[in-house]
Amino acid sequence: MEPGNTITHSLSVPDSLVSGLSFADSYAYLDDWVLEALGDMGIKAWYQPLNDIATDVGKIAGAAQKRVVGRDGGPGAVLHHVTMSYDIDADEVVAAGVSLANRCPFCVDAHTVLLHATGDHRLAETIARGGQPEDPARRQLLYWGKDMSTAQPFPSADAPEIIGTALSFHFINRIVSALLTESMLPCGLQKLRAVRSAAGRRLARTVRQELTTGLSxxxxxxxxxxxxxxxxxxxxxxxxxxxxxxxxxxxxxxxxxxxxxxxxxxxxxxxxxxxxxxxxxxxxxxxxxxxxxxxxxxxxxxxxx
Incomplete structure (x- = not known):
């Protein structure tokens, strides 16, 4: 986990909610709301005893829990924290870099919305403003997307997907610039942060869905x-x-x-x-x-x- 790619969810509930449950059972029970939220984003995840949340690609979160005894025998509480590590798809950052290099406002706005869909709103808005990502890895990916003659800032195992994305958008940018207007939405509504964020939320499930190999x-x-x-x-x-x-x-x-x-x-x-x-x-x-x-x-x- 690194600064910039972690998020912590905190839940405070009456201790009566987990009364009679073991610690292991209470972790699973209180993690359900996190699993449901991930499911809404198209991420299949499950509880992994004692305090982890895992996906097909490995652990993405860990939970910590504290039970607080009520004063003078009164009602107590349970504090449940889930710290999650998430990785923004490098593809979207690279595609945004390529689109910036090709001066395609339509595609830049589209990838800003898709970055909102992945959940990293700060990164999305930084790119929308023409700024540089705080995270060095994201900054290097964006720079490489703008200038592919530079050293590749990603492992060789990821090269086919990332390079393929970059080349695809060198093609797509040109088609879009030739055939479409610069505005992705009527009246330029995509320029409003609230609209970009809302559109991203609508696309979250689609962005995170698992693709079936072999469809092509x-x-x-x-x-x-x-x-x-x-x-x-x-x-x-x-x-x-x-x-x-x-x-x-x-x-x-x-x-x-x-x-x-x-x-x-x-x-x-x-x-x-x-x-x-x-x-x-x-x-x-x-x-x-x-x-x-x-x-x-x-x-x-x-x-x-």
Whole structure:
């Protein structure tokens, strides 16, 4: 735990609330409200005896409890403290840095809102004001996002995700700047801190949800097996519209964009997805196709050399 990435929740309740419970049971009982709050953010966590809270990635919190005896035999109280260590996704900080470098106000505001969604409101507002994060690690990530020619301030294990995020937003920033206005919300409402914070709270669960690996595989496998020329057969099996509408759209965008129907779009374009998200999904499919065509050209060039 470090300054800037910890938060302490304190709870004071009458001792009658835990009367008859052992210390272990009372820790579990009083930690329930923390677990519920984490669940609302999409974080799956559980009580771990005697006084820890754990997730799939390890311990994220520890609790301390003190029971206070009432004066002159009167009602007592229980003080329950939970100190939590949380890590802001480096992706959002890097994406904000890239967006600042590319002078894309729309994307800078969007990532400010997403940082609010992760729970670090101070960091979100610091970046919104054009300031420098207090935490050295976050400051280095933001700086690297602005200038990727500098040394990478993250472990090699995180490189694919972080570099991929940075490159993606070099693409997205340009599309957004070319096709959208600078304002993310009507009348520039995103400039108000209260609006940014409220929008972040609405997105908290989405930001923290667990992603299922392999959702893009139908697209990548189909494109990888494609020769870059032959049209997608009419009888080709497509991802089911009801079960995997996103994979279906991206695959069609890559192999047969002329076959995309209103029904295909409507099946996927439901909240929290927006037209902005739709553009990203279609661009992903199109990008896969371009990459496959490029690979074909590279192979031909090598054969001629």
């Amino acid at each position: 595989l139908p697209v990548r496998e189909s494109v990888a097996a494609w020769d870059g020329v032959t049209p997608l057969p009419l009888h080709a099996v497509l991802p089911d519209r009801a079960e995997r509408p996103g994979a279906r759209l991206a695959l069609l965008a890559a192999r047969a964009p002329y076959r995309i129907t209103d029904e295909d779009v409507a099946a996927w374009l439901v909240p929290p997805f927006t037209d902005h998200c739709l553009a990203h999904l279609i661009a992903y499919g199109a990008g896969c196709a371009v990459g496959r065509v490029e690979a074909t050209l590279t192979t031909q060039t090598k054969e001629l050399a």
